[in-house]
Structures are given as structure tokens and as C-alpha cells.
Amino acid sequence: MLSIRKAVLAALCLCPLGALAADQAPDFSSTDGQYLDWLDRSVKPGVDFFHFANGGWLKANPIPPDRAEWGAYVAVDLGNQRFIHDMVEKASHGTKAAPGSVEQKVGDFYASGMDEKAINSAGIKPLQPELDRIAKINTVEQLPDEFAHLQMIGVAAPLSLQQMQDFKDSSKVIAVAMQAGLGLPDRDFYVQSGDASENIRAEYVKHIARTFQLLGDNQALAETEAKSVMTLETSLAKGSMTDVAMRDPKAIYHPMDVSSINALTPRLHWQGLMAGIGHPEIHGLNVATPDFFKTVNVELTHTSLNDWKTYLRWQLVQTYAPYLSQPFVDEDFRMASVLNGEKQQKPRWQRVLRAEDNALGFAIGKMYVDQKFPPSYKQAATQMVNQIRDALREDLKTLAWMTPATREAAIKKLDMMELRVGYPDKWRDYSGLQIDRGPYVLNVMRATTFEQQRQLAKIGKPVDRSDWDMTPQTVNAYYDPSMNNLNIPAGVLQPPLYDPSWPDSVNYGNTGATIGHEMTHGFDDQGAQFDGHGNLKNWWAPSDLKKFQAAVKCVADQYSQYTVADGVHVQGKLVTGEAIADQGGLILAWRAFHAQPAFVNAKTIGGFTPDQQFFIAYGHSWAMATRPETAKTRVTTDPHPPEIYRTNGVLANMPEFQQAFGIVPPSPMVKVDRCVIW
Template identity: 35%
Template sequence: MRHSLRPLLFRPSGRLAAVVLLAAVLGMPGHSPSAEPSLHFGTWGYDADGGDSAVRPGDDFYAFANGNYLAKLAIPPDRPSWGVDQILAAQVNRQVRGILESEANPAPEEPADLQKARTLYRAFLDQDRVDRLGLTPLAADLAAIRQAETRADLAAVMGRSVRGFQASLFELSIDVDAKRPNRYAVIISQSGLGMPDRDYYLKPEFAAEKRHYRDYIARMLTLAGWPDPDRRADDILSYETRIADASWAAVEERDPNAVYYPATPDALAKAAPGFDWVALLDAAGLAAVHRVVVHESSALPRLAAAYAATPMQTLQAWAAFHLIDAAAPYLARPFTEAHFSFHDTVLQGEQEQPPRWEQGVALVNDAMGEAVGRAYVATAFPPRVKAEVTGLVAKLRAAFAERLRRVGWMSGATKEEALKKLSALGVKVGYPDKWRDYASLEVRRADLYGDVVRAVAFEWDRELADLDRPVDRDEWDDPPQMVDASYNPVTNMIELPAAILQAPYFDARFDAAANYGAIGMVIGHEMTHGFDDEGRAYDATGALADWWTTQDVRRFEARAAKLADQYDRYEPYPGVHVNGTLTNGENIADLSGVLIALDAYHRAAGGHRPPVIDGLTGDQRFFLAFAQSWREKRREQSVRQRVVSDPHAPDQYRVNGVVRNVDAWYAAFSVQPGDRLYLEPGARVRIW
């Protein structure tokens, strides 16, 4: 239940996400310099030419701050979105490319891992070799599916998915136990769908995507030589529709207590008959596990029943299709092109595949992120930045503590526990103190498919070894070259990777207002995740615990519901509404992050009025820098996917939806009744 600042398109931790290479490319994009606009931040940290003074700030602050920039910005044909954040990530990707393509070793104390990362990168770049192999790399895995004569056999194949490309109806993972946060637990979650969300199967507005998906299934089965591909595609789509109907909605999964259901394997088998749980766990190397945590407890019996009622011929075809779909980015061109045409063109609106080198960088970041991240830090992250940001974190923590003390709706007892949690909050800045060791990972220049399988197995074996060990709180989820920030409630820990600690988020040469409005808001946002509608369920140690009074819970929920209602009204396209409940945690964190950062900025001024720069007051500069950090254009297909499956609202609402609830913004820009964003003081949401 980790919270990321940005929509998470790059799996942060756990076993390698072999199925999301192209999504990883989008999460850490790079683009050719000729197509890439440069980033400008003026003299103090804000690109004033990018704003649109013809727009009244009270009508559309996002456009006022960013309108001219966005009017000129074109989304590259190989991207679902483009903007300041993606351009920064593109710059980082080019730096990583330089590391991977250089023979010089910037990290002499760990040359073996870096060289191994370069070998993996070169294996991916060798498109000709991959094309010559055709379907050959899949042969053994497809044979395992064909040889699975019973449902128990197929459950065992699913269990082996933790070590390769095979698919599973139930996802197995190892993570911190939410009620015993000093230990790890085996987690069992619903899975089995090939489209982004259950809504794609069940709602009429996604009927076109569903038809395209059926055709994509048939195309992949045809490429693999699977018999009767058209009929099997119909069967698979029907089966996945039953899976979707049985699965929990994304909103339901936002309740931390609802997704925590401990059980023994025997109890699980009794509660969800029709599926061979022993075969699944044994094949995953979990035969000795006596306790698991189930996420969607009421869904699993229905999923098991659907599995038991589905003909083996359909189940085998379903497993074969998902194997091919997962492996496609590492196979010959016909597979990669088919994969791209559905996942990226149909679902995201992209017209071209990213260059091969970008995809290779994404693979290395996913499989060996810390090996190349160590070299990235050595070349691109000055030590002084870590010290400066650490100091900024302390100021933001102090500002948040003061806000907590002033909260009028919370009782003293709950407030005391909240302050304890904030005090215990850990913040990791830049990079790990101890780097991951990839010595046991084998990488072969001529075996891309095998390399990725071995990388998946390496991650699973590493996590499996952790099961009987205390939780390592020093371990990082993200590599240093990730442009993002995150909060993990079960460790009560924030991560600020090195790559986000640069302009436009942070630069010591910027005016303080710009730094507080950008990286200050990011840090405040992540701090608030410990106190949003999900994070508030965890105590200072990271354990799920009831530390609120009943009355305080009711008061909090009333305020959170008021904010959700505001976001429900936002409509990026006619008939396409933001889901205020799904996005509520991020919306609370956005609003509170701005308030915390603004308070910290004022406290840092020591009671003095900041100077006017370029005709702008300190508060005006703060809000403009905040809005600038969300400059982005996104394709309609991507927006439609995001509103049903992503807990982050579209970027314009992460600005406009926030500032209209902040009193200081009204004063800074003289926002008056009649302005479109204006809310009466009593209608403004006040949580933290």
C-alpha cells in the first residue's frame, strides 16, 4: 500500500515486473533532443513565460501558471503524456544511458555489478538476435502449460510465476506484515486480468477497448501457434469478464483493514475451494509457510469457483496468452509490435514505440536499479544536496507538528499519538547507505529472455530469504534515478530519490519560495500520507492499529468526504469524472502538502516579509512554483484509463482542486466571489 507522488508506472520493489517493461519506459521516459523542449526556470525558479496572464488566477490557476507553456507543448508520438516531470526524467534517462554505454567505470568499488548491468542492456539492444530466435525462447514455458493436464498442474504453473513470465490468477508477494511491521508476510492478492481495471470488462464505455483486447488475444495466440486462436480468444475474454466481476474494485482496496485477512493455507483452502492452494504455494517455494495475508478475502472464493468451473482448454489458453503477453517486450518484432498496438496505442493513444535504448534503460532500472543507480549518484548527485534537503525535511516536520498542535477538531489523546507518529517518521534522502548486491544474478549477453527470467527469480529468492528475518528498514523501494517520491505506511518511511532532488523541484540557487512550493510540497505531501484516509490506520511503528477516538474518526471522515465530493465534480472530458473516493488519499496529501510547505516557508522567513521579485510577492512565487511542477499534457485515452484505475487525479485538479481550499491563495491573488474557483470560506476543506 505504498504511496507514490506520481502515477506509478514503474514497479518500485519486489520481484521484477517483467510484464511492464513498456510501462516502465513511460514511467522513466527519455526522448530525442530534437523533440524535447528545454526546461526554463527564470531567475528564481519559475518560468514566467510559460504562464498565461490573460487567464484570471481565480478562474483557472493551473492555466494562469502554465497556459502558454502547455499551448506550445506537443506530446511526442511515443508518449501518453509529456511535461516538466517527464522531461526531467528524460534527462536522467540519458545520463543512465551514458553510464550503460560507457566503458569507463564510474563506480570502481563495484565494477562487477555495473558491468553486469551493461551486459543486460546490450542483450536487450541486440534486436537482430532477438528476431532470429523468434518463438524459441517461449518453447519451454508454453510446453509447461500444454503439459498441465489438471487444474492442480496448472496451479503449480501459476506458482512458478514468481520466478518468470508465467501468469497466475492469484498474485503472490512478500512484504512487511501490516500488523507485525517488524516481520515480513506472504501476501495473496487477486489477479488474472489483462486490461488495466475491472471496469474495462464491465462498463459499456470501455466496449471498444474490450473488442480490441479480444482481437489482441487472438493475434498473440496466432503468433504463438496456439490452436483455434479466435475461439480461444472468445473463451478467454469470457473467463476474464467473470474474473473482473468477482474482483474487488480499486476503491474497495483502499481500506487497509479490509485488505488484511490472515489465514493458514488450510483455512484458505476451505474458504476458497476449487483451486489447489497447496500446489500454488509449493511451486512458489512456500511449502513451509503456515500463515498468509489475503487482500481481497471475499473475492478469492468467487475467483476459485470461476477457475473450477472453466474448462481446462480455456484455462490453458488463458495461461498461454498471458505468458506471451508478459514476455512480448523481450521477443521478436511481431510480438513487440502487437503488444505495443494494444497496450500503448489502444489504451494510451501512443503512435510510435520508444527507441530501443530507452526500453533497455527501463529494463536495467527495473532489474538492476541500484547497480546503475550507484554510478548515477556518483556522477549526478552532489553530496551537499543531501545535506540541504535533509535540513529542509526538518523544517517541514516542525511546520507539520505545529499544524497538528493547532488542529481544532482532534482530541488531545489522538493528537498526542499523531505527534508521536510524525516524530517517528523516517526520511531517506538520495540513495541507500548499503547498496544491493547482484553477485548471484547471472546475466548472459546472448540470452535476453533468460536474463529477464533470472532477474525475476533473483528478486523472488531475495524476498523469500527475508521471510524469516526482521524487516530491513534501510532497504529502498526505488532506485536513485527514479524521478518520484514515496511513503510506505508499514514502515512509516519516506523515500526521496536523488533524481527528484533537482530543478524544477529543488535548486539551492532558487528563491526559497520556489523550493518550498515545489520540493517542499512534495515532502509535505509524503508526510501527510501517514495521516490521510489510508495512512491514518497505521500507528507510529507502521502497525495497523486503532489509535483514534471514535469521535475523531467521524470528524476526519466528514472532512475527507467533503474533499472527495469536490473532486467527484471534476470532469476532464464530458461524462468522464474524477473518482473523489479513489483519489482521496492523494488529494488530502496534495492539499496538506501545500499547507505544510507554506507554513514552513513562512517560518523560515523568521517573521520578515520576503522581498518582491519580478513584481511577485513571496506567497505568489510559492503558488506559481507549486503549479509549475504539475505542467503536463496527457492523451485522452490515458486520462480515461487513469480516472478508473489510478489514485492520482489529473494534474490540473492537483493544482486547482488544492488552491481553492487554501485561504492564503485567495489573499495572494485577490480571488473574489464570482471567480470560477472561488469557494466560500465555510465550503473550503480543512483537515490538516
């Protein structure tokens, strides 16, 4: 389920990250950023620009068997992983690191994860104390205590307790309770009809049963247990909000004091829940999804204690299966392959490195930045960010449909937006985190608890504006509406996406559009509801808001027409914010590119004009092949459109693109009744 931050925090989706089957990243070296071998010149730009720009890449780079998707961003992440792998592996072989030092923790975590012999020998034993704890629950009244305990070790079942900036007062950090507790990726998987959904549910029940057998239960008992888990999770799913509904910040903002929420859901014992997460002083919180908690309250009456305990056992083991012995890892992958189509598991070192990035990401990030991200890169990228903000400011000054009062508020918000590039000014402190050489699963659990405690400790404290949600090595970017800040990690600022030595045409078409995308999120259908201070507040004149909402509907309707594998439709209302950001971001990048003094002398390269280079670079940024299973899962759960539509859907609305390639209607790349916001 969506966390409260994911429900409102807007990120550029770079999709599940992966590697080549041969475990080798492509060579992205280029003197001018032109990847002309990526093109498929048999496809006309005016018919399908995505395949014109990327057909060569797609043919030369089939999806590896251990990947659900494969594309440019994924390959960049692989390069980062290989670079970091060398660092952590060296640390794991070191013997001179001081106990408790970052070097010791980075090295020991990796060593514990790579010690397959010890992991397989231990089996389920490291998790046995947690299983025993669940087994000792004697009454339904004890369940909320276990919910709180599981929350602290990263098992959000059936609820998630977090912190958030108060939507109405962004200077405050408050507690928030969110719906959670589903084993399938989204509530829709439990309620959708059709053969595909029914097949996934059937496979999921088999998967649960096989996992219980790995825990030692006989087949008949395991099958009964699996059905009980599915019954309870289905009830929870039916009580859950849809991802589309959760995109409205007002719909997930219901501040209540503990006495009020106890009256609404008395069986959850909220004061005890707060004490269980280490914060008995909390007397109020945002109950983001009240109807869900009403459902939980009902199930605490109607579902037997034994079934609840079975469910909690399942949620615990499912959460930690990737870090247990090989039978659990294999069974976890078997279900994942049903959902995403992967044919084989990723190499172990990549799986361990991903876990270590979650556990010690900013410690690794400091090492990464010191070795791979020179100050010149940060300076050049920061300059581009400022130039794109200038372009948006000029756009806001001249928008014909925006009245003066709204225009002034929009410009004020933009001027207040904090622009952060590369890495945080203050590095995270891991001194309180215990890491040793094993068991691996306990390192993961301690790291999870450490982060949970760090996050919850923010409640009632001043907002820490130095904190980042993404590590520096992350190949992604995001905008946070409550902070009103834009964040471009160092990991995304490298070839084939960016190089300060490349022509502006390439850098602005690719990374410039990424920057513009995140900046536009401050003014998409979600971001536009927050003011410059990060407060949920209407700053729109009624007439302007009506025009804006009409334009938003145009975008939603456009993307609802698109389909993926087996004719499954994109959810226009789910992807609207990202589609708006894609369109606005590319327009801003194009205007910023044209505003550069160097544009006047920009050269034709490889037979393509500077404007054509710009749009080809944008097309390259979305080079991605996706398995059908993953494509169908993503349109159910992902607020980002499929890559082909992040290319063609945006460009069809952009006359500047059509002029650059001489495209005239009728053409699939020209939307006559185009959607216009920025």
C-alpha cells in the first residue's frame, strides 16, 4: 500500500532496477551524448517517436532473464551498483576497521549477506523468537501490542504507523496511521474480476501454503492457513482506499485525538499502540484512512484469534523471506515472477547490495560522492536547475489563463522552492545501529528498527529540512510538496543521462526534462494544492482553478485511452500528476535550452538539428522494455505512465516537437485537441 509520503511525494519513476544477464553494464561513453545507434530509422518520427528514438536500443538489448524491465535508467543503476560493489566488498575483506565505524558496518553487513552457507544453515532459526512471540498471544486484546511491535521491525500488518508533516501546518511533524497489511501489491488485486486477477490470487494462495510448509506445517494445515490469510487480506483490501482516491491529499487527512479514534475503533487500543512504538506521549494523529481502520476493528471481532496469528506469521515471514535460507528466497521469487515475469533471480551480490542500500544508504552515499561526483558536476547541474526555474518563472508571468492574484501566489511558491542537487549538506549518523557478521536477517531487522525509530523520533520535533528521502547514489529524483523542495541525487547525473561536457541540446532534453518534471510537480494536480510553505491551502482564484481542473481532466482522458499488454488500460486518473509533470517538465527544459546564449551557435550533429537532438535525448531517457506481466501490474499500482506514453503522449501535445521534425496532422504524434497547462 502507499505510505503517506508516497501518496503525495512525487518522484520520477525509473522503474525496478536491474542488470544484464551477463552481469555487465553497457558502455555509455560518448563525447557528445549522441547515441545514434539507439535509433530505428525504419520508424518515422511522426508515427511512433518512442520506437524511432529507441528501437535500436530495444533490439540490441533484450530483457535479461533476471529482469522485469530493462532500459537506460536501469543500466545506469547497474553501473552504480558495480561501482559500489567494489567499495563494499573491499570493506568486507578489511580487518582494520574500528569497531562501530562506518567502514566496519558497511563491510560486515555485506559479509553477512554473502555468507550463504551460514544463512542456509540457520534456516528459520534467526526469526524463531518473533514466531514464538506471535504464538504466545492468548487473547485478541493482545493483538494491537503485536501490531506495534511488528511495525517497529518493518512488518506493517495490518497497519502502518509513521510520521508526516502536518498538511495544514508544515512546521509540525505529527503521527499518521495508514492502511497496510496486504501481501499482494495493491488492493485491486483482491477485488478485480477476470482470469488474470483470479490466476494471480490462486497462485498467491499456493505461495502462502508452500511458505507455511517451509515453516514446518503439513500440507493440509498449510492450505487451510493460506485460505484464512487470503480471507482476512481480502476483507482488509475491500476496506482499503484505492490508489486513485489516495492521490487527493484532503482525502487522507483526518486529524483526531486518541480518544476520538478509540471511540471509532475501540478494539485497536490506540494509546497502547502509541506506547508500543515507543511514543506514549502521542495523543493525536492523522488517521489517513478511517474506513480501513473501521474494517480492522470489525475483523478483530469477527476473525478468530488463531486466524489473526496465522496472518501475522505470514506477514512476518513474507517480509523477511528474501534474507532467509534459499528455500524461502526461492519461494519468494516464485511469487514475484508471477507478478513481474522475471525468469531468474538477480545475482546475490545485487540483492544484498540493495538491502544494504536500505540499511546504510547514506553511509555508502558519502563514499560514492567522494569518489564519483566531483564538485564541478554539482555546480553545472545546479546551474541547470536554476535556469529551468527561471523558465518556469517566465512562463508563470505570461500564462494567458492565469489571473494576477493566482500568478503572484504561484511565483511566490516557485521562489520559495528549495533546489537540492547531488547530496545532503548533513550526513546521516549510524552510530546507534548495531551491525555484525551475522545472522544476515538480524542485520536487516536491526537496520529496519533503527530507521523506524529515527523516523518516529521526528514526531513533535522541529522539521529537519536537511533530511533526504533518497540516497545520493539513487538513479531517480523527487519533489516533496510538504517541504516544497526539489531533489536531484548524484546518481542520476551521469551518462547516458547527463554529462557537463555534452551539448546543451542533450543535457536539457534528458536531465533538464527530469528537473523540469520535478519542478512541475509543485504545480500538478496534487502539488497545486500546497502553498509555498508546504501547507495544504487553496491559493487559486476560483476561475483559474476551474480552468486548471479542466486541463487536468484533458490529460487524464488522454492517458485513459492508452493500453498495455492484453489491452489493459492505463488509469488516467492515477497517472495524471506524472503525465502533467512530464509535459510541463519538457516544455520548461525546451524553453531553458532556447534561453541559453550557446543556443544561437548550437551545431547540427549526425544530421540532426539542435532541437531534434533535444527531443531525441528526451526519447532516449525513456528507453525501456517491459515484460507483459510487469506492464499489467504497473498500470494497477504505479502513478507513472508506461514509458512509451511518457514519450509519445507528451510529444503529441507539443507543437515545438512537431515543428522540429516537420510533422503535420493527421499523425499519431499530433494531438489536435491538445492538452495545455504550462
